[in-house]
Amino acid sequence: MRAYFSRRYRLSASHRLYSDAFSDERNVEVYGKCSNPHGHGHNYTVEVTVAGQVDPVTGMVCNMVELDECVQREIIDLFGHTNLNLYPGFHGLVPTTEAFCVMVYEMLSKVFDKAELVRVRIEETNNNSFEYPAGKPMAVRRVTDFRAV
Amino acid sequence: MILLTRRAEFSASHYYWVDAWTPEENARLFGKCSNRNGHGHNYTLEVTVEGEIDTTSGFVVDLKVLKAVIEREVLRDFDHRHLNIEVPEFKALLPTTENVAIAIWNRLAPHILGARLQRVRVYEMPDLFADYYGEP
Numbered sequence: 001m002r003a004y005f006s007r008r009y010r011l012s013a014s015h016r017l018y019s020d021a022f023s024d025e026r027n028v029e030v031y032g033k034c035s036n037p038h039g040h041g042h043n044y045t046v047e048v049t050v051a052g053q054v055d056p057v058t059g060m061v062c063n064m065v066e067l068d069e070c071v072q073r074e075i076i077d078l079f080g081h082t083n084l085n086l087y088p089g090f091h092g093l094v095p096t097t098e099a100f101c102v103m104v105y106e107m108l109s110k111v112f113d114k115a116e117l118v119r120v121r122i123e124e125t126n127n128n129s130f131e132y133p134a135g136k137p138m139a140v141r142r143v144t145d146f147r148a149v
Numbered sequence: 150m151i152l153l154t155r156r157a158e159f160s161a162s163h164y165y166w167v168d169a170w171t172p173e174e175n176a177r178l179f180g181k182c183s184n185r186n187g188h189g190h191n192y193t194l195e196v197t198v199e200g201e202i203d204t205t206s207g208f209v210v211d212l213k214v215l216k217a218v219i220e221r222e223v224l225r226d227f228d229h230r231h232l233n234i235e236v237p238e239f240k241a242l243l244p245t246t247e248n249v250a251i252a253i254w255n256r257l258a259p260h261i262l263g264a265r266l267q268r269v270r271v272y273e274m275p276d277l278f279a280d281y282y283g284e285p
Contacts, residue, residue: 001251001281001284001285002282002284002285003247003250003251003279003280003281003284004279004280004281004282005246005247005278005280006277006278006279006280007276007277008275008276008277009276049280054245054247054248054251057169058178058243058245059165059242059243059244059245059247059248060245060247061247064277065180137280
């Protein structure tokens with residue numbers, strides 16, 4: 001049976017929303033206080049969902065410890081307590097949480113091979129969150145059938 | 150079509166152990182969860198049903214009925230119990246969060262009248278949860 005397993009992780013980082021394509025005035029119009037010159041920070045919650053057949057012996061979609069280690073190494077250690085604007089991957093891009101969410105999904109999907117990564121959801125504050133890919137997780141299915149453990 | 154979710158809580162103990170494995174193998178895969186004296190969680194269960202809104206009542210399902218079904222089919226057997234020992238589904242199946250979600254789905258699905266069970270979500274703790282949509 002196919003089930004979905006999710007873990008939530010926390011990381012704190014700063015960013016500034018400012019596009020070089022806009023004038024200073026236009027940046028303020030578009031991004032408001034998020035464009036303040038010296039940036040600001042958030043306690044992000046990164047929710048990672050993987051899916052797959054529940055292993056008949058272990059009862060798991062994947063080993064949680066392996067997911068934790070992967071997210072810690074690839075995402076938390078890289079972005080935690082940093083300025084997102086300075087990350088080379090965001091060079092020339094605005095590190096909105098939409099963009100951050102897509103980046104985390106793309107980075108994890110390249111390296112985590114113990115189950116199918118189906119969703120990254122990031123809460124920037126308690127009041128806003130972003131998900132990628134959009135749509136029902138059950139509809140976002142790939143051909144690959146990774147098995148647990 | 151609209152989704153409606155009812156939340157419930159239960160507290161239970163469990164442990165993870167595969168008899169065919171050595172104690173070292175169990176400890177390696179399951180870590181602290183392999184302590185055979187068990188440990189406990191406050192689980193949060195979210196039951197989501199989907200259906201059309203009844204033109205007279207304005208309901209998808211009657212929440213009182215849904216609450217009673219969850220109470221009778223799940224909470225009565227799961228709350229303040231040891232899942233490995235006291236819940237029949239887990240006599241030969243590890244009570245992982247994934248398997249708990251599937252077991253709860255199987256208990257509830259025949260009793261959701263007038264709507265379709267869409268998702269069972271089980272939080273073992275706020276940062277760890279499993280979803281089951283009834284998929285094979």
